[in-house]
Amino acid sequence: MQFYLDGFRGGDPDIRPAAPGRRLREAHDRLPDTVDVLIAGCGPAGLCLAAQLARFPGIDTLIVERKPGPIEKGQADGINVRTMEMFQAFGFAGTVKRESCWVNQTAFWVPDPARPEHIRRIARVQDVADDSSEMPHALINQARIHELFLDAMMAAPARLAPDYGWSVKDLVVEDGTHPVRVTLENTGVNAGETAAVRAKYVVGCDGARSTVRKAIGGEMHGDAAHQAWGVMDILANTDFPDIRQKCVVSSAREGNVLILPREGGYLVRLYVELDKLSPDERVASRNFTADHLIAAANRILRPHVLDVKEIVWWSIYEIGHRLSDRFDDAANHGGLPRVFVAGDACHTHSPKAGQGMNVSMQDTFNLGWKLAQVLRGRMAPEVLRSYAEERRAEARRLIETDQAWARTMSAPPGESDLDGTGMPRIQAQFIENLEFTGGLAVDYAHSILSGGAEHQALATGQRIGRRFHSAPVVRVADARRMQLGHVAEADGRWRLYAFAGAGDLCAPGSPMHGLATWLAGDPASPVVRHTRAGEDADAVIDLRAVFQTTFEALDAAGMPPLLRPAKGRFGLRDPEKVFCVDHKGAGDIFDMRGIDRARGCMILVRPDQYVAQVLPLDGVAALAAFFDAILLAEG
C-alpha cells in the first residue's frame, strides 16, 4: 500500500485523513433533509456499498438500518475467492485470511452399501482449483464481515457510520434535484417518529422482504414451496474424522447435512436439511428446536457421534429460489434509474452453494463505482442502466445453478450414486460448479462497459466481461514479488495494464513508449481528456506496465513520465507503476494468462475488477472511443 504522498502522518495508514467538508453526524442526530444516496439496510450488500461510497467524501451518503445495532452472530459464513479478491481492494483480505477457516478440501459421505444405516466417505475434492485465484475460500461469520466493512467506512475520508433504528416505510420518485422522497420510521428510542429524506438515488439493500423493492413495484418470482433448513453454529467433540473439512453428507433415510468448519479452530456449522414446506406453510408452525437439529445430525452421521458442548447460534432458515422482476425503477417512468435493489432484496437462493452473502456484496460492488462516478459528474448517468442488465443476468444464472445443485444434493442416495463415468454424481456436479461457487463464472455481456472481442486473442486468459485474473509479477522499483491484481483498490479508478511485446524495454520508439507518450500528451487521450486540473495523472486511469525481461534490465528512472508520474502536493514521483515477469518460478504472467508475447497488449479493467477491453498496444483510437462513450469531459 502507498501512503505519505502528501506528507508524513503517524498512526494506522488504513485510516485515511478525514475529508474537511464531510457531513458531521452523531448517533441519534436528526436525519438530514437531503442526501445524494440513501442506502436501506446494513447487511453485506448495504455495507459494501457504503464502504465504497465512503471513499468519496464529496458524496453525501446516508445508510439506515431498522435494527438497533450491528448483528453479533449467525447468518451466512462463506466467502468465496472472488469476494476475497474484492476484499483485497477494500484492504481487509489479509485480516480475513488470518482469521478465517480455509476450505481446502470438500469431502463427500454417503450410505455404506454394506451397512446402509452408516455413512462412509466416497471422495474428496480440492475446493479451489489450482491457479483459479490467489485467494482462499474462507469461512467466517457474517457479523465479522459487517464489522470489517463498518471499520472501512469509518476509516474512509467520509467517516461514514450507519443510522440504526430507522426503517424505510415508503418512497416515491418525483421531479427535482433530489427526486426520491423517502419516508422513514424510527424503530428505536423514538419509536413511531417519522422523517422524510430526499435523495438523488436510493438503494434497497433491505433483505428478502424488501420495502424498497415493493415500493418500485418489484415482485419476486420463483419456487412456490419453501425449503426449510436448520442451521447451527456449535462447539462440539466428535469422532467424525472430517469435522475440520467441508463435508456433504447424505444418509440413507435420515436426510442430509452440510458441515462447515469455522474460524478459530473449534467452531463448526451444520446445515441440516429439513422438510420442504407447502406454499402456505410457515416453518414456525413445525416448532423445531435446537435439540431437533442435534438429534437429526447425530442420526445422519451414524456411526459417528456429535457431543455438543455449546450452541452458539441456531436458526431455522426458510428460503426459496426467487428472482425479482425489477432491479431498478426505470420501467416505472421510462427514464434513467433512480432507485435500485440489491442482494436478497432481488434474489434469494438456498445456502447449499454458499452464495447469498457473496452475490449480495458483488451486486453493490458493481453499482457503487457507477453511482460514485455519475454523482461526481464523471460518467454519463445512462451507465447506471448497466447495473440491472449485468446483475439480473448473473442472479438468474445463480438461481438456475443453485436449483440444479439443490436437486442433486437432495436426491435419494441411490439415484445420486454414479454419473456413468464411475464418479459419484454429487462429486461430478460439485467439480463442475467450482468456478461458479468460487464466484468466478460471472461474465458480463458485450455493452458500453464490456468491449468487443476483436482482440481477445492477445490475452486469451483475460476474457472480456470476466474478472481480471491476477498473477505474480515483480515490481521493478524494489524487486518485490507480488500479485499484479493487488494494485487495484476500491477507489473508483480504471486500471490499464500494458503488457510489453518481446524485446520492448520502453525505449523511445517502442510500442510501450508510444502508448505512454500518447496517453500523457495527445488531446484525444482519455487521460488528457478526463483528468481534471489539479488531479494526479492517474486519478481516472491508472496505467501499469508489465515487461517480459528481468527487473535489472529495465531503467525504471528512464521510463516516460506517465510511468513515474509526479503526484500529490510535493510532486513526488510514484515508483510503483512498472513490473516485470516473476522469473523465480512463481509463474510467468504472459504464459499464465495467454498474453501474446510477440505483440503484448493493453488490458483495460473496470473499477470493480472486470475486464472491459483487450486491445493492441497501438489501439489508442479504440481506447479513446471506449472512454468517450461513457466518461464525461469536464463541462
Ligand code: FAD
Ligand atoms: P440482509 O443480510 O438480509 O440485510 C438486510 C438488512 O436490511 C437487515 O439488516 C435488515 O434488518 C435491514 N432492513 C430490512 N428492512 C429494512 C427497512 N425497511 N429499512 C431499513 N432496514 C431494513 N445465508 C447463508 O448462506 N447461510 C445461512 O445460514 C444463512 N442464515 C440466515 C439467517 C437469517 C436469519 C437471515 C436473515 C439470513 C440468512 N442467510 C444465510 C442469508 C444471508 O445472510 C443473506 O443472503 C445475506 O445476508 C444477504 O445480504 P443482504 O445485505 O442482501 O440482506
